[in-house]
Amino acid sequence: MRAPCGFSPESDVSEAAKTLRVALVGNPNTGKTTLFNRLTGARARVGNYPGVTVERRSGQMTLDGRDAEVLDLPGTYSLTARSAEEQIAIEHVLGMHEQAPDLVVVVVDAGQLVRNFYLVTQLIELEVPLVVALNMIDEVATAPDHEAIAKRLGVPVVPIAAKTNRGLDALRDAIAAGLREPRCGTAPIDYPAALTLDADAVARALPDAWTSSKPARARALALWALGSVDEHDELRGIAPELRAACLERQAQPGRDIDAEIITARYRFLDATLAGVVRTGERTPVRKTTERIDRVLLHPLWGFAVFIAIMVTMFQSLFSWADPAIKGIEQVVLWLGAGLTAHLPAGILTDLLVEGVLGGVGNVIVFLPQILLLFLFLGVLEDSGYMARAAYLMDRVMRSLGLHGRAFVPMLSGCACAIPAIMATRTMERERDRLLTMLVIPLMTCSARLPVYTLVIGALFPPSRVFGLVPVQGLLMAIMYLFSTLTALAAAGVLGRTIVRGRRMPLLLELPPYRMPTLKSVVRQMFERAASFLKEAGTMILACTIVLWALLSFPRDTATSSPEPASPTAVEASAAPAADGDSRSVRLSHSYGAKLGKALEPAIEPLGFDWKIGVGLIGAFAAREVFVSTMGLVYGIGDADEASEPLRERMRSEAKNGKPAYSPLTGLSLMVFFALACQCVSTLAVVKRETRSYKWPAFLFVYMTSLAWVTSFIVFQVGTKLGF
Amino acid sequence: MSPTNPIARALPRSPSGALAPSFSLADAPLGKVFVVSEVGGERGFRRRLMELGLVPGTEVVVGKVAPLGDPLELVARGCSLSIRASDARAVRVLTRE
Numbered sequence: 001m002r003a004p005c006g007f008s009p010e011s012d013v014s015e016a017a018k019t020l021r022v023a024l025v026g027n028p029n030t031g032k033t034t035l036f037n038r039l040t041g042a043r044a045r046v047g048n049y050p051g052v053t054v055e056r057r058s059g060q061m062t063l064d065g066r067d068a069e070v071l072d073l074p075g076t077y078s079l080t081a082r083s084a085e086e087q088i089a090i091e092h093v094l095g096m097h098e099q100a101p102d103l104v105v106v107v108v109d110a111g112q113l114v115r116n117f118y119l120v121t122q123l124i125e126l127e128v129p130l131v132v133a134l135n136m137i138d139e140v141a142t143a144p145d146h147e148a149i150a151k152r153l154g155v156p157v158v159p160i161a162a163k164t165n166r167g168l169d170a171l172r173d174a175i176a177a178g179l180r181e182p183r184c185g186t187a188p189i190d191y192p193a194a195l196t197l198d199a200d201a202v203a204r205a206l207p208d209a210w211t212s213s214k215p216a217r218a219r220a221l222a223l224w225a226l227g228s229v230d231e232h233d234e235l236r237g238i239a240p241e242l243r244a245a246c247l248e249r250q251a252q253p254g255r256d257i258d259a260e261i262i263t264a265r266y267r268f269l270d271a272t273l274a275g276v277v278r279t280g281e282r283t284p285v286r287k288t289t290e291r292i293d294r295v296l297l298h299p300l301w302g303f304a305v306f307i308a309i310m311v312t313m314f315q316s317l318f319s320w321a322d323p324a325i326k327g328i329e330q331v332v333l334w335l336g337a338g339l340t341a342h343l344p345a346g347i348l349t350d351l352l353v354e355g356v357l358g359g360v361g362n363v364i365v366f367l368p369q370i371l372l373l374f375l376f377l378g379v380l381e382d383s384g385y386m387a388r389a390a391y392l393m394d395r396v397m398r399s400l401g402l403h404g405r406a407f408v409p410m411l412s413g414c415a416c417a418i419p420a421i422m423a424t425r426t427m428e429r430e431r432d433r434l435l436t437m438l439v440i441p442l443m444t445c446s447a448r449l450p451v452y453t454l455v456i457g458a459l460f461p462p463s464r465v466f467g468l469v470p471v472q473g474l475l476m477a478i479m480y481l482f483s484t485l486t487a488l489a490a491a492g493v494l495g496r497t498i499v500r501g502r503r504m505p506l507l508l509e510l511p512p513y514r515m516p517t518l519k520s521v522v523r524q525m526f527e528r529a530a531s532f533l534k535e536a537g538t539m540i541l542a543c544t545i546v547l548w549a550l551l552s553f554p555r556d557t558a559t560s561s562p563e564p565a566s567p568t569a570v571e572a573s574a575a576p577a578a579d580g581d582s583r584s585v586r587l588s589h590s591y592g593a594k595l596g597k598a599l600e601p602a603i604e605p606l607g608f609d610w611k612i613g614v615g616l617i618g619a620f621a622a623r624e625v626f627v628s629t630m631g632l633v634y635g636i637g638d639a640d641e642a643s644e645p646l647r648e649r650m651r652s653e654a655k656n657g658k659p660a661y662s663p664l665t666g667l668s669l670m671v672f673f674a675l676a677c678q679c680v681s682t683l684a685v686v687k688r689e690t691r692s693y694k695w696p697a698f699l700f701v702y703m704t705s706l707a708w709v710t711s712f713i714v715f716q717v718g719t720k721l722g723f
Numbered sequence: 724m725s726p727t728n729p730i731a732r733a734l735p736r737s738p739s740g741a742l743a744p745s746f747s748l749a750d751a752p753l754g755k756v757f758v759v760s761e762v763g764g765e766r767g768f769r770r771r772l773m774e775l776g777l778v779p780g781t782e783v784v785v786g787k788v789a790p791l792g793d794p795l796e797l798v799a800r801g802c803s804l805s806i807r808a809s810d811a812r813a814v815r816v817l818t819r820e
Contacts, residue, residue, distance in 0.1 A: 078774040082767045112802050115776045230766060258766065262773040266781075286801060299790035391805050395791035398807075505768035505810040506794055507775075510803035 020068035020179055021099060022061070023092060025123070026107030027116050028075035029384070029511035031135045034520055035107055035162040036072040039172075044072075046527050050097065051236070052085045053430060053691055063176045071101065077115075079122045080227040083234040085430060090224060093128055096210065096237075103178045104128045105171075110137045110159065111283040111512070113144055113276075114269050121187045121265050124153065125220035129182030131174045134159040138166065139285045139512075148276050155185035163517060189268040191223075195260045198249040199223050205245040226250065226257050232502065289384075289512040296388055306392055309385070310411055313376045317369050317415035318446060324368035332361035350552065351545075359544030362622060363537040366418045366681065370532055373412050373419040374525040377426065380408070382516035386426060387508055394506055400488050401495030403432035404506070410436065410487070413443035414480075417682045418536075421689055422528060431501035437689060438494055438699055441682050442487035442675065444480050447623040450641035451673050452479055454627050458647035459666035475670075483674045490706075498698070532685070539684035547621045547680075551592035551614075551629070584635035592617050606672060606711040607665040607719075609655070619678045626673075664723045668715040676707035748797070748814040751785050757816035759783055759799075764813035772814070776800040783816060 024039075026032040036044075040059025047056045057072040073089050081087040091097055093104055104123060108116040113134075123130055134146055137159040150157040156174045160167035191199070202222035203211075211218040229238055229246040250257055282290075295301050336353045343349040380386040390397075390404030397404045405427045412420035420440045424433040456472045464470050495501075587593060596613030603613055611633045618629030624641075631639025631646050639646040653660040677683065683696040690696070745760045759781045762769050777783060777799050786796040786803065794807045 077771065080770065080774070112800065115800050115802055118774060118776070227770065232766075258770045259762070259773065259778070262770070263778045263780075266776065266778045282801060289803075293787075297787065297789070297796075302790055387805075391789055391794060391796070392791070394805075394807070395789065395793050505765055506805065506807050507768060507771050508794070508805040509775075510796060510805055 020063065020066060021071065021101040021103075022068050022175060022179075023071045023073055023101035023104045024107060025073045025089060025093065025104055025119065026075060026135075027077050027109065027112075027119060029509065030075070030107045030109045030116065031162045032075055032107040033072060034517065035105075035133060035135065035160070036070060037520055037523060038162050038165065038168055040070050044523075044527065046531055048691065049088050049092075052088065053433070053689065054085050054088060055425070061172075063172065063179065068102075068175075068179070076119070078119060079126075079224060081233075081235060082228065083430070084236045085428070087235055093123065094126065094210065102129065103131060103175060103182065105131050105133055105175060107133045107135050107162075110134045110140050110144060111285060113149075114266075114273055117269050117273065118265060120153070120155075120185075121189065121269060122220070122224075124155065124185040124187040125189070125216070125223070127184045127214055127217045127220070129178055129184055130155045131171070131178045132157040133162075133171055135162055136285075137161050138164065140283050144273075145276050149273065152272050152276075153185045153187060155183055187268060187272075189264050191264045192260055194255065195223075195257065195264070198226060198252075198257065202226055202242070202245045202249060205239070205242040207239055207242070223261055227261050283512075285512045285514070292513050293388070293510075296385070297391065302388075302392060306389060309380075309389075310408075313373075313408075314411055314414060316372050316376070317412060317419070321368040321372050321415070325365055328361065328365050328368070332357060347555065351548075354552070355545040355548040356541070358548060358621075359541040362544050362681070363533065363540045366416065366532065367529055369416045370419040370422065370529050371525050373415075373423055374528045375521060377408065377423055378521035378524045379516050381426060382514065382521060384511045384513045387510050390508055391510060394508075398506075400491050402436060402491050403427050403429070404508070406432065406436040409440060410443060413440035413445065413487075416445050416447070417441045417443070417679065418532075418685050421682065421685045422532065424689065429501075429504065431499055431504075434690065434695065435491060435495050435499045437686055438499065438695070438702075439487045439491045441677055441679065441699065441703060442483055442490055444483040444674065445623070445679075447679070448479075448673055450624040450627050451619070452476060452670055453641040454630070454643075454647065454650075455666045455669055457642070458650040459661055459663050479670055479674060482671070486675065486706075532688075535688045536681065536684040539687065540681045543680040543684070544621050547592075547618070549591075550595070551587055551590050551618060553591055554589065555586065584632045587614070587629075587632045602708075605716065606708065607662075607668045607715040608672075609660060611653075612669065616672075616676075616678065619673075620680055622681065623673060623678050626678075662723070664715060664718040667718070668711045671714050672707045672711040674707075675703055675710055677703035745815040745817050747812045748783070748785065748816050749795070749808045749811040751816055753785050753787060756782050756784050756819050758819050759814065760817045761815040762813070763815070764810055768810060769813070772804075772806070775804060776802070777804075777814070782819065785811075 024032055024036055036057065036059065039061045041061075044057050044059040047058075048054070049056045054074055059070050059072075061068050061070050071092065073092055074085075076086065076089045079090045079093070081090065092101070094100060106120050106123060108120065120130070120132060132149075132153075132155055134144070134157055137143055138161040143159060146157040146159050156178060158167055158171045158174045160171050162168070196219075199219045199222040202225055203218040206218055206221055206225070210221055225238070225242055225246050226249060228235060229243055230250070231247070296305055336357050339353050339357065340349060343352070377386075380389065386405065386408070389407060393407045394404035397406055402410075406424070408426070409420045409423040412423055417440050420443075421437050424436045424440075427433045427436065452475075456475050460471055460475060462470065462472060465474060593610070593614050595617055597610040599613040599616075600608075600610040603616070608616075611630070614633050615626045615630045619626035627641050627643075627646075628639060630650070631643065634646060634649040636643065636645050636649060650661055651659065677700045683700060686696040686699055687693060748757070751757055759777050759779050761779060762773050762777055764772075777797075781799055783797055783799040786798045788795055788808075789805075792808075794805045795811055797804045797806060797811075
């Protein structure tokens with residue numbers, strides 16, 4: 001009988017009132033999240049670990065009539081860490097920042113026992129109360145003898161299949177039992193004598209708070225520190241004396257501490273699990289995976305399938321989402337019309353309709369694409385294909401300094417930067433995520449298309465190059481090519497300057513193919529959407545209201561009076577609505593217009609006048625708003641990009657007797673739109689994903705400067721050349 | 724490596740007790756089983772590779788090469804890992820007896 005282990009040796013009277021805490025840990029691709037969903041039911045709280053951009057998911061489960069909090073820790077192969085993000089696992093297993101878990105459930109892939117048990121041995125060494133969940137037991141032909149493993153390691157081992165709910169009652173019982181009577185297991189690993197001396201020396205430099213005065217845990221933590229700390233690590237909270245002790249021990253000649261620790265553990269595991277696991281036996285899942293990979297990683301078929309999947313995904317973001325987006329816009333318009341009709345005219349109604357309702361519309365309009373993209377990502381990730389996509393694309397992406405997994409987010413950026421930036425979470429390393437986020441907004445998103453359509457339609461003749469290629473279509477294609485090349489070049493430059501990081505060797509697991517479950521994919525979709533609404537949504541809403549105010553104030557009482565609503569005025573107007581007139585007048589007196597005029601000297605060298613300046617300010621809410629703002633500037637009312645009156649007005653706009661907007665102005669304007677960060681929602685999402693104002697500020701400054709300089713060159717060189 | 728080192732004991736030897744000559748995993752022909760003799764490279768990479776089970780003495784197969792020539796797919800302990808050829812250079816292997 002083992003002595004009870006665990007964290008709170010001094011139990012007190014409030015013990016019964018304390019919330020029980022259970023932490024889930026495990027290697028990636030072991031079905032940990034599926035198990036989390038099974039244990040906690042429908043509800044999960046999604047938050048963030050303090051100080052790092054890693055998502056923290058927790059939920060509730062009921063055990064013996066008591067509520068327990070379940071924390072889903074990020075998937076990891078080992079507790080050793082090189083960055084603050086990888087440090088989360090050990091910190092939360094030991095409760096360094098918050099209350100320590102009362103029990104740790106390690107999720108283990110029954111088909112890859114030895115490798116998965118590496119993490120188990122680390123946890124046993126730390127004297128953490130454990131339950132081992134032997135997941136995906138249905139995938140192995142001959143189930144490993146879990147009782148033998150339990151006996152040899154001294155921890156409860158429960159075979160389960162989280163996907164089909166098999167063994168979950170037994171697991172719940174084991175968790176309840178483990179909470180009543182914690183068991184930490186034994187792993188008598190035979191470390192070389194010199195290593196034991198090193199560990200004891202390093203253990204003396206450990207802070208007391210870490211070790212809870214347990215000698216065995218102190219030694220395990222010393223091994224953790226020896227295996228994690230070095231000159232280049234990005235760990236936090238490592239005391240200087242601990243670091244010094246580790247570096248001194250690592251520097252001993254003839255020693256290879258990492259190899260000593262790891263090989264000792266594997267030797268222990270190979271011996272302990274010998275006879276329990278059949279090594280060398282390929283599971284049926286593995287065999288199927290090999291067969292599928294023969295096609296999906298084939299030089300020809302592999303790329304054909306990859307392209308087909310990417311085209312389908314892109315097409316869905318681009319066109320399947322469209323009816324839903326249009327529908328949302330219609331509903332918002334209809335609600336706005338209803339409110340305007342039923343509320344007394346005035347500033348409050350305007351604020352409600354144009355500011356608040358418009359802002360809410362601006363937020364929810366992203367939902368169709370976010371939901372669709374995360375549906376695809378969920379399926380690609382859970383099926384195991386995402387790792388293959390990274391495998392196929394690594395060569396190309398690496399030459400650009402990007403992670404192989406950056407491909408899907410970059411491609412999604414051609415539909416919309418918002419879901420694309422959210423999709424960068426599939427990358428583990430903060431540096432890779434950041435770099436991808438900073439270049440995604442350069443891809444041609446769908447909101448730029450109305451602007452290009454308007455400008456090309458208004459300022460370029462519908463002629464053909466060599467009588468074959470239509471100029472207008474060619475220009476559109478050139479804009480796509482231009483933005484893609486710029487994004488890739490920006491990745492190359494930023495990756496070597498601003499977000500420099502040491503070159504990280506690729507180490508990618510190609511997990512077996514598995515059928516994704518609808519439930520966890522859908523759950524993930526809605527969690528993402530909810531966190532977007534909650535965190536980025538509020539900011540987008542606030543910015544929309546500010547922009548609305550900028551373009552609507554100060555209000556001239558004369559123009560906001562119901563005067564233009566007189567029937568004769570409506571009939572006399574050739575433009576769609578009198579409403580458009582009153583809004584145009586208001587716009588031309590607004591702070592926005594003043595700002596546009598104030599901007600004129602800055603944008604004149606690019607070929608823009610103050611009217612385009614106002615359009616640029618309006619485009620901040622969303623790029624396509626440029627079109628309707630230009631409509632208002634010209635008093636045309638609700639114009640869209642195909643609006644002939646607006647195109648006509650832009651063509652006939654004159655300055656000093658010459659057309660104000662030449663095709664060169666149009667090109668300069670399109671280049672500006674391609675490069676400038678004209679989108680508050682993008683900035684809001686980058687703020688949300690990086691948890692700082694620094695990166696959205698940098699994004700705005702670098703993109704807008706790039707846009708200004710490039711448009712300047714285009715316009716000035718073009719003018720000199722006589723265009 | 725001294726013969727008293729337990730790692731070295733796991734490695735294949737010729738009848739005379741000498742270690743077979745090792746070569747880099749990047750040069751290993753596809754589909755053949757080799758035995759890891761030494762894992763080198765950048766610390767974080769080598770540590771993670773060993774933690775994933777590629778310790779000296781482990782059998783490893785280079786399963787295939789990605790269509791664009793890089794990275795490689797390794798199969799060890801029934802698990803597929805992908806690493807780049809340039810990093811595979813730091814992993815030494817021996818032929819299995």
